[in-house]
Amino acid sequence: MLEFRVVARDGRARRGRLVTARGVTVETPVFMPVGTQATVKSLSPDELESLGASIILGNTYHLYLRPGAERVARLGGLHRFMAWHRAILTDSGGFQVFSLARTRAVEEEGVRFQSHIDGSSHFIRPETAMEIQRLLGSDIAMCFDECTPYPVTRDYAEESMRRTVRWAERCRRSRTGDHQAVFGIVQGSVFADLRKACLEALQEIGFEGYAVGSLSVGEPKETMLSVLEELAPCLPEERPRYLMGVGTPEDLVEGVRLGIDMFDCVMPTRNARNGALFTSSGNLQIKNSRFADDSEPIERGCTCYTCRRFSRAYLRHLFLARELLAYRLNTLHNLHYYLKLMADIRNAVEAGSFESWRKDFYERRSGGSS
């Protein structure tokens, strides 16, 4: 069960509210920090809460391999295991099987692959992916899909999309209980008609939410936006819409403009660990020597813990010295930036001023550089 209500609209942009079966409220549009291995890298759950995160993403593929879904279940489920009591969405493992695992083989029945950790062999059926997610106990589970690579022929894209639909049916059938919502994933690569056909088939099966997969996988930015432009208006109005694995701050703004409600991406956390920091006037690379004596915070006026307490010079020092605190302070700042961006977007949509807000956003972002 997953309640969802659109509470305001501004153009195609939607301001919504999602309530999980466990009673956790998620205000949308929302950004979900990625907590791959039962932790959003470097942060404690309390820090995530104080950043205002309401929902995070867990990676089924990683958790299945380590520590194992049955172990997590024995220990009370993923929420309890990682001491995170707000919402969790788990992906189906599909994307990771295709991007991380070794020697995979796609069959009608499922996917055979070798673990990137120890080379062990595994076979994941759509039913297995759902069972793993049930054991993890996430609030929202994703259908097992084939992440279509880019570029790909139209024939392969169609074949892959049809299989994803058949797998989605099997996922839907294998569902047990009402505590976990299940989202379908729209595939079809960059072919708008395939995307629409996929969505139609998924809607016939019926899901609590609809995700757009395999975008931002190498195609030009304009292609991604034009696929979304065509597909988004077809997504059911009354259900949450999730753009998977996307993206830059600009991508989030454009996604919202086209009617997307949910996003996840490793960008704010991964970039943080590489010293790339987001600010409203552009990005900066903290190891740059011009910050060596810079007593200013990353962004003046930013209210994150890092900016309230530390200078760019200190953060540069920590980063160059490879100190653990560097990754954490940078992550706190970048996630604060992303979550505050989404809060600003929600306010703008609610106030009916999204378009002027968006214009300001681009003007500010182009003002700075690294």
Added chain:
Amino acid sequence: MLEFRVVARDGRARRGRLVTARGVTVETPVFMPVGTQATVKSLSPDELESLGASIILGNTYHLYLRPGAERVARLGGLHRFMAWHRAILTDSGGFQVFSLARTRAVEEEGVRFQSHIDGSSHFIRPETAMEIQRLLGSDIAMCFDECTPYPVTRDYAEESMRRTVRWAERCRRSRTGDHQAVFGIVQGSVFADLRKACLEALQEIGFEGYAVGSLSVGEPKETMLSVLEELAPCLPEERPRYLMGVGTPEDLVEGVRLGIDMFDCVMPTRNARNGALFTSSGNLQIKNSRFADDSEPIERGCTCYTCRRFSRAYLRHLFLARELLAYRLNTLHNLHYYLKLMADIRNAVEAGSFESWRKDFYERRSGGSS
């Protein structure tokens, strides 16, 4: 300037209070977490505060090489640079020059060495070491000394000790202002008469505190204790006594028993990063497979953040997955253990029950194992 007052005694053990020139109070006996590169690895200054740390140690050698003492001074000093507003003691760099740097050469004038970071050449005089510490702005500076290796001939130990005394005179002379206290370091290896001769010479020069150096550098534990047993009663009553680089929980207890007031050691923080955790009933290695499904905290009843929120099974998972949060949660626990141990010791000394507390401590510690 450094106020120090012994407020209670129990046998040779002392319960004292130290007030820095900046007005920060440090209750002794005290353990100082090591913040080598302007950060206690993985922790924020707020976490250190909530653990109850009142004074930390900074490493002059590391900070001199990176980010540079003059840079730290330009940025407002070490306290401000790392956003730590309680007390800081800096070592003199002597120990690190002897343990980390490449191709060092000891001369009467000072020590020539190559940086372990980039191989660059440096020459540190006693006066340089004091100037670096002045630029860092620590509350307590240490004299530049030669860390005598073990084992060593009596002749070399004496030669080295005499040089350390001559360097101590130069350190004392080069002191500027009253804001930074300076401690002398007693050398003389395992030769009690050399240690006493060194102490006498240092007292003639006159310091705000006296440290015992080059113990726990490879000599048998009994040798360390017998040197301390002979030396400690000679240390001036009215000045703080600091046992450098020591040690295990047992070492701290024995140090206090013999009249030591201050300790520092990388053990709680380094062990944490290696998965070795302290408990009152012994140590445990978190990666041990017997913790795979263990829903208990590291130590039942422990009030640290880690034990209040997470299971051994989760900590084991984080550690095996090399997640950044592992190092931090383990460090929080180990430092909590050390700082709570010192608080318990202070209470016992103040209550005049140190000996019975000590007996209990050993009984509990021998109760567990990894």
